[in-house]
Amino acid sequence: MTLVAASKRQPEERIAAALDAGQRVFGENRVQEAMARWTDRQAEYPDLELRLIGPLQTNKAEDAVTLFDVIETLDREKLLKALIKAVAKTGVSPPDLLIQVNTGDEPQKGGASVEGLPALLAAARETYPGEVAGLMCIPPADEPAGPHFALLKKLADQFDLPVVSMGMSGDYALAARLGATHVRVGTAFFGARET
Ligand SMILES: *Cc1c(COP(=O)(O)O)cnc(C)c1O
Secondary structure, eight states: OEEEEEOTTOOHHHHHHHHHTTOOEEEESOHHHHHHHHHHHHHHOTTOEEEEOSOOOGGGHHHHHHHOSEEEEEOSHHHHHHHHHHHHHHOOOOOEEEEEBOTTOOTTSOSBOTTTHHHHHHHHHHHOSSOEEEEEOOOOTTSOSHHHHHHHHHHHHHTTOOEEEOOOTTTHHHHHHTTOSEEEESHHHHOSOOO
């Protein structure tokens, strides 16, 4: 299992300490903030793995495919098309994709619906030049996470997807027991965020 250190809004000295300690896999929520923080460090740490775990707007697709090794939040065909175009235009090697699934059907949250997943996955597998590696979810804050984690794992198995990104500071142990390959841990790893 891989610990993705969710570094959004964490002070620089904590990032530096994590790197010194050998942590190499980081999750960021915003493209601009991530570029400022990581672009120079990518040259310094060739084994760095950067994962976009926040929602992506199509107008940031070129920056996102250039910076990130993995984009965990594919959730619509329009974004898929923008990513394909961005990869072609920039000439970068395509980041792996995960599809975010809105397991709780929350209107304010990103993610493909469970019903919409098969079509989006098929389109991505057919048209994306890189790997469509797995699924990601963020369960509703006010519900037990277990059923959501179990559902995501079931969907990943059903569609033959090896990567399952689920679990945060409060529930990563549960997510790990239910089949997570990647847990995204922010405050439990770094401490409370700055803002
Ligand atoms: C911030 C964030 C995390 C980490 O949250 P913590 O509760 O600080 O562990 C994980 N996943 C996503 C998508 C996030 O935005």
